[in-house]
Amino acid sequence: MEEKPKSAMEAFEKLEKVGEGTYGKVYRAREKATGKIVALKKTRLHEDEEGVPPTTLREVSLLRMLSRDPHVVKLMDVKQGQNKEGKTVLYLVFEYMDTDVKKYIRSFRQTGDNIPSGIVKSLMFQLCKGVAFCHGHGVLHRDLKPHNLLMDRKTMMLKIADLGLARAFTVPIKKYTHEILTLWYRAPEVLLGATHYSPAVDMWSVACIFAELVTNQAIFPGDSELQQLLHIFRLLGTPNEEIWPGVSQLVNWHEYPQWTAKPLSSAVPGLDENGLHLLGEMLHYEPSRRISAKKAMDHPYFDGLDKALL
């Protein structure tokens, strides 16, 4: 009938460890048959207890559906293998991307330069396009951040990765590795304990990434949930029932210091007027008022960008 599939170890040669993902190590590897460079994401299975982690199943099945989009990382294959102890491990085989937006921003921060505005625009458009595709398929990412946006240095292509790692109604609180989960890109309704999520949570993250691409600095760098909220309130003003109906009903709502909104240009100097307008549309407190990824793609900020190439 069918040819027996090659095991991951037979088919690939590991070249180096390139990262520690949420559920295991990531390697740069060479596919022996073709010489093609790929990224292998190794997933530990706690086999004694409950087999393949549901989060892995979710990621794989979502990627099986979504990875046809040019701005979603391409899952090429899934292979089963065994580790040294003879336990089953799962390898997700991804196309290899040589950097990510976090590293890319860092390289500019180190030299004190700004990312050219044309590149910011192009990256933002690709991000909106990828997010629009996911949302169009009923999938929320829930953990968008520069680290999860892979890039190709040569072509400046951007691809969304680490998809669907979060479960349906919760955002992961702790990571399985030593990496601390960042709060910087988390929407205020999530921080305030909203139980129902909408695509708007991803748009908030997109806005934070946008600002960071312009300034090389995180716009809301909180180190606790409260701190995170205060960072947001300090720039956008403390929300109230008037500007965000229902906010005081959210579980984590308390009385907060009262700040009035400052102009966005004070936090993101160097962004042009259209850019500031788009950023503002993405940072509305009330989730239903936040611009959608699809609408964002038509925003005047992107006028003049050659969208056909992206």
Next chain:
Amino acid sequence: MAADFWTSSQFKQLLDPEELNVVHPLDKERGITAEDYKLIKFHISNYIVKLAQYIKVRQRVVATAITYMRRVYTRRSMTEYNPRLVAPTCLYLAAKAEESTVQARLLAFYIKKVQSDEKYRCEIKEILEMEMKILEALNYYLVVFHPYRSLTQLLQDAGMSDSTQQTWGLVNDTYKMDLILVHPPHLIALACIYIASVQKDKENTAWFEELRVDMNVVKNIAMEILDFYDSYKLMSDENRISAAMNKLP
């Protein structure tokens, strides 16, 4: 998992009826026939439903589990993938995929309650090993679209909300056959609504016409379902089922 059926792998993987019940060479050697395939899958679907009642999972999970099982046997033999083990494993996997995880330990416990036959017993380890084999057989495509999603809305639109329970039951029964591998889910939903309206003597022609779907297809699916009900007695004949099951290792 919410998503769009038309761009899904399920849409692209829909099968022709001739592609179903093609007996795998390994099974042929054991004397298993296409008719046995139907009987075994029918019996195993019922087994999944019974297990699901004990562990209390949503109907969606049951439907997804049965779909996995039926997909597995379009690609793999029953000799190598023993249906008695495939059934609980598909339920286990579907529960995870639909985000209502069930412990393997619990499943192994309820298997003993549901089936007194020793042949159905399985160890947790066997379920976990079979899980990996099934994932490979399914090529890791785990998102399944079901008729349930459009059902309530369609019924409301047709002014048939009072037939919800009856139609829902019809949809449940479609999983005792291979319909979900052959037809888009919304057409299965419409076929069930069609049957319900005929049974209730409700005149719905105008409503169906407005939907701009191929009514011939809907009526054909409805006929398949009715044919299935006609053969139900024969299908659920214990002697025939155990004769088929006994051909398995």
